[in-house]
Amino acid sequence: MTNSSTTLNGALQPRPNRDIIISVRDLVVGFGDKTIMKGLNLDVYRGEVLGFVGGSGQGKSVLTRAILGLVPTRGGAIRIFGQDRDALGPIERRALEQRWGVLFQNGALFSGLTVKQNIQMPMRETRELSQPLMDELAMLKLELVGLGSDAADKFPSELSGGMVKRAALARALALDPELVFLDEPTSGLDPISAAEFDELIGTLQQTLGLTVFMVTHDLDSLYSICDRVAALAEGRVIASGPLETLLASDHPWLRAYFHGVRGGRLSAARVEQKDEEWKPAPTTP
Amino acid sequence: MTVAAVQRPPKVMRQASAEGVRLSLSGDWTLVASQHLENEGRRIVDEARRDRMVAIDLSAVSQLDTAGAWLINRARHDLARRDIAVALEHVRPEYLTLLEETHYRAFEAPARPRLNLVFALLSDLGESAVDALREFYRGVSFLGEFMASMIYVATHPQRFRFTSLVAQIELIGFRSVPIIVLINVLVGGIVAQQGIFQLLKFGASSYTVSLIGILVLRELGVLLTSIMIAGRSGSAITAELGSMKMREEIDALLVMGLSPIEVLIAPRVLGLIISLPILTFIADMAALFGGMVVSWWYGGISPVAFASLLKDAIALHTFMVGIIKAPFMALVIGLIASMDGLATKGSAESLGRQVTSSVVKSIFMVIVMDGLFAVFFASIDY
Numbered sequence A: 001m002t003n004s005s006t007t008l009n010g011a012l013q014p015r016p017n018r019d020i021i022i023s024v025r026d027l028v029v030g031f032g033d034k035t036i037m038k039g040l041n042l043d044v045y046r047g048e049v050l051g052f053v054g055g056s057g058q059g060k061s062v063l064t065r066a067i068l069g070l071v072p073t074r075g076g077a078i079r080i081f082g083q084d085r086d087a088l089g090p091i092e093r094r095a096l097e098q099r100w101g102v103l104f105q106n107g108a109l110f111s112g113l114t115v116k117q118n119i120q121m122p123m124r125e126t127r128e129l130s131q132p133l134m135d136e137l138a139m140l141k142l143e144l145v146g147l148g149s150d151a152a153d154k155f156p157s158e159l160s161g162g163m164v165k166r167a168a169l170a171r172a173l174a175l176d177p178e179l180v181f182l183d184e185p186t187s188g189l190d191p192i193s194a195a196e197f198d199e200l201i202g203t204l205q206q207t208l209g210l211t212v213f214m215v216t217h218d219l220d221s222l223y224s225i226c227d228r229v230a231a232l233a234e235g236r237v238i239a240s241g242p243l244e245t246l247l248a249s250d251h252p253w254l255r256a257y258f259h260g261v262r263g264g265r266l267s268a269a270r271v272e273q274k275d276e277e278w279k280p281a282p283t284t285p
Numbered sequence B: 001m002t003v004a005a006v007q008r009p010p011k012v013m014r015q016a017s018a019e020g021v022r023l024s025l026s027g028d029w030t031l032v033a034s035q036h037l038e039n040e041g042r043r044i045v046d047e048a049r050r051d052r053m054v055a056i057d058l059s060a061v062s063q064l065d066t067a068g069a070w071l072i073n074r075a076r077h078d079l080a081r082r083d084i085a086v087a088l089e090h091v092r093p094e095y096l097t098l099l100e101e102t103h104y105r106a107f108e109a110p111a112r113p114r115l116n117l118v119f120a121l122l123s124d125l126g127e128s129a130v131d132a133l134r135e136f137y138r139g140v141s142f143l144g145e146f147m148a149s150m151i152y153v154a155t156h157p158q159r160f161r162f163t164s165l166v167a168q169i170e171l172i173g174f175r176s177v178p179i180i181v182l183i184n185v186l187v188g189g190i191v192a193q194q195g196i197f198q199l200l201k202f203g204a205s206s207y208t209v210s211l212i213g214i215l216v217l218r219e220l221g222v223l224l225t226s227i228m229i230a231g232r233s234g235s236a237i238t239a240e241l242g243s244m245k246m247r248e249e250i251d252a253l254l255v256m257g258l259s260p261i262e263v264l265i266a267p268r269v270l271g272l273i274i275s276l277p278i279l280t281f282i283a284d285m286a287a288l289f290g291g292m293v294v295s296w297w298y299g300g301i302s303p304v305a306f307a308s309l310l311k312d313a314i315a316l317h318t319f320m321v322g323i324i325k326a327p328f329m330a331l332v333i334g335l336i337a338s339m340d341g342l343a344t345k346g347s348a349e350s351l352g353r354q355v356t357s358s359v360v361k362s363i364f365m366v367i368v369m370d371g372l373f374a375v376f377f378a379s380i381d382y
């Protein structure tokens, strides 16, 4: 593992020779006779928050699942933490999987376990900790993601959509992973919760030196916490880089996305105001 | 389970200094170290317990995560409670944020009501009695709802989902044929073999044919088929409806003004009611065939002799007794399966429980029904 001090704060300035934590080359993925990824290339650097945008049904979730190894690929190579994913034996794969955390689009909490047990699941299975400490850590994680202790003993079917997202994030962070995949973490949240969520991800990213791969439709998230943005269309990454690069791009889809009715309003507002002023204050006691 | 190797295990080093004690922490204070981390966290308190002032030096900590930070904070809290002054030294700025985020707080566990054992036992007993009654009540009201929707369908045939019904008949009826044929051929053969073997002692092995004919047509054919279908299709119906319930698909139907009974349950139960008599007939034939083959090969009764003995032994009503029972069995299986499916709660575990309960209950009810029919047919002398 690299020293985490190298990953801090410097992430905002793209440096030429940063560690590549995920590298996807010429990825081809398809279902039946439909090809969804047609030679996709993507790099994710250590310590950055990469925002991944694309129209609905373009394959953002499929790409995430392909990187995680949940969807068979038809071609191309995926390297994670510098290791070729397809060349790993089962034990190395296990070790790899313990270094990342995943927030699925629908939460994917274990329905038969309470929220607390969900968070403790990875700890219980891969670490040897005493029950009191696991309880404390689970409660701490819950508090970090903004859930009260009354949610701890609820079952997933008793939670609201936003609470499911938060609980699933807490579970994804249970082992303090180096890399987290977030599939639309703020969709379905109210703007205030979404902003808190963004802030939370930003804080965690800075304190833990996380690398975040975040699929999102939330323009606010792109503006406030993403270091780089990659856009997916027609089975390829059509553009990637700091948000300004994408804003300046004249690809028709990107223009429609950022300068359409909703995007346009926001980018205009952005120009007028500075970050801190319009972001709702966190409601910490 | 596998625990990833720790490269730099967390350590606490104690040095007495002029003002008090100095604890130098080093290594990776991360969750990867598991137990080790927890022990070292406890050692912070142990090492400093007898001093008045403690300085915790973090300069040699190579990695820190929330678990490590939490343990350090908890140790600080424990020491502060013993009136020991604690100072953190050489904290990297990024660790500082982390330590702030994970500042100590007490998590009180929500109080659980504690019942005494006798109380708990009695209340469990009462609860299951009430549950059983409630279940019976639900069953009856469900049957009523189903009948009402059948009457509605009969008066509005254009509303009925014939495609769905045909699909269910294929799924429940047609696809079960191979397994039903197989087990019934085997059981027919086994009955024949035992009949011949046991009756030979009395020189009455030709009565085997009566035994097979009556036993299979009246009881075995329909029972085996019903039990097989309860396990095969009843469980499938429960699982299907249960997972639809879990994912709010049933609620979606309701708010569209559609009745789940009409849309989902009627085609399935009707499919069962139509399929089961047909399957029973097939089962009867298969078992007779199995019996015939074994009688010929093992008992030397030629198929021609078998046929003529069978003709003397049975009448149409022997066959009808079996077939009449089939649709009732189907109704019971279908209603239990649907009811249990709809009773699924939010979790996967509950779905599993419902499927088990559906299969167990419907097999039990099939056997109870068979007993009731036996009493009934005996009393009307059929």
Ligand SMILES: Nc1ncnc2c1ncn2[C@@H]1O[C@H](COP(=O)(O)OP(=O)(O)O)[C@@H](O)[C@H]1O
Residues within 6 Å of the ligand: A031, A036, A054, A055, A056, A057, A058, A059, A060, A061, A062, A063
């Ligand atoms: N298991 C699957 N089988 C067949 N097609 C799939 C499967 N999963 C996803 N797809 C298709 O892949 C495309 C991309 O889906 P997805 O990645 O979920 O979109 P999004 O970008 O909105 O996350 C869609 O057209 C979807 O229909």
Ligand SMILES: [Mg+2]
Residues within 6 Å of the ligand: A060, A061, A062, A105, A183
């Ligand atoms: Mg998606």
